[in-house]
Amino acid sequence: MLEININYAPQISLLKDIDEQLTDAWNSVYKLQNLSEHVDHENGTNEDYDEEETYFSSKIQRIHLSLCLLLESLGYVQLLQDFKSGYSAYSGNPTSCSPTRDGDFHSSTLSYFWRFHKTTSSLINLESVETDERKQRVLLEAILRNTPKIVHDRKITPNSEAEVRNCVYDLLIHVFPDTMREIPVPQVTKTYKADLGVPSLKTAAEYKYATTEEEARKIIGGFYEDMRGYAGSEDWKHFYAVLFMSKPFFTVEQIRAEFAHVGADKNWSPILVHGEGTRKRR
Incomplete structure (x- = not known):
């Protein structure tokens, strides 16, 4: 050798x-x-x-x-x-x-x-362990980007973030058996919970759901708190901010530009998707 x-x-x-x-x-x-x-x-x-x-x-x-x-x-x-x-x-x-x-x-x-x-x-x-992990993260990202198709194949019209997230989780566990939900990420004053995570890849995904442009705008701003909440974790090194919109209110290029403008963590990647969706009336 x-x-x-x-x-x-x-x-x-x-x-x-x-x-x-x-x-x-x-x-x-x-x-x-x-x-x-x-x-x-x-x-x-x-x-x-x-x-x-x-x-x-x-x-x-x-x-x-x-x-x-x-x-x-x-x-x-x-x-x-x-x-x-x-x-x-x-x-x-x-x-x-x-x-x-x-x-x-x-x-x-x-x-x-x-x-x-x-x-x-x-x-x-x-x-080449890092190489293997990178390839697996590419596959994970592809699944997250296909969220609307995954939801559509389940023949449901979601009305909440939980419904979208559960559809993706049900698929992920067959591809990444160690997929987890609501993973606790403890900090000094608060314990944050990531929506989905694959421990073997040290990768987590935060899902959000919006049916109006104003709602989507607020959610994008809320991602910054998540970034601070997960910062410094040794168990989670890669993050995806996934926003499911009922209409294409924003483009991913706009979000990337905003992430760059505010100096967002480099290990956070935004994913914007849109598909059929409603919101339950209270």
């Missing part, structure tokens, strides 16, 4: 870059899945889908080139030949994504790249 030292610094840097490229490429797969629902099946066209597919294709090409360069620079001649030979099975249609039994898109090309990335990581004795 090769030892990590300064002589392998360029290869380690390249390996980490490939890791980031793979994460970005998997994100692209999840975007293609969402966009596929809006493709004009009669004409077979969708501008956003075509643009994302082009981006995904460029990612595939770059990862392939990076892996070839990595294996060559490490002197693994036979492994490089095996990689190129095996890739021929995917090179004809490298961006092909097929739905799994659960309906989620899967890329065989990326899975092939991942196996070689994982093998090479072990060969240079590089810890």
Whole structure:
């Protein structure tokens, strides 16, 4: 086994870059899945889908080139030949994504790249636990972004935050068995409770629900208190602020701009979604 030292610094840097490229490429797969629902099946066209597919294709090409360069620079001649030979099975249609039994898109090309990335990581004795966690967080984020579809598939029209949250929880426990609800995060003067959390990923999600623009505006401001409440926790390092709106009152770009303006914690990511929803009259 090769030892990590300064002589392998360029290869380690390249390996980490490939890791980031793979994460970005998997994100692209999840975007293609969402966009596929809006493709004009009669004409077979969708501008956003075509643009994302082009981006995904460029990612595939770059990862392939990076892996070839990595294996060559490490002197693994036979492994490089095996990689190129095996890739021929995917090179004809490298961006092909097929739905799994659960309906989620899967890329065989990326899975092939991942196996070689994982093998090479072990060969240079590089810890890849963080890489695995990052990939799992990408999957978790994709599920959170698909909240409206999850709720719709349950055939309900929610009228509260709890109903939305419970629909997502019922799905998450099958993907991440350690998913928890109302996780206590103690501070000096108060114990906060995160709506959903996956301890193995140190990731929590705070769900909010709005049926008016004014309500949504207040909720966005309320996220800042949550940020302070969860700050400094060693058990939870990554957070998602999920706002389910009955109409698209705001865009996620607006919220990101506001987060940046007020200096929000970098480990908080906003997710804005909208779907059918009502509010119970008191």
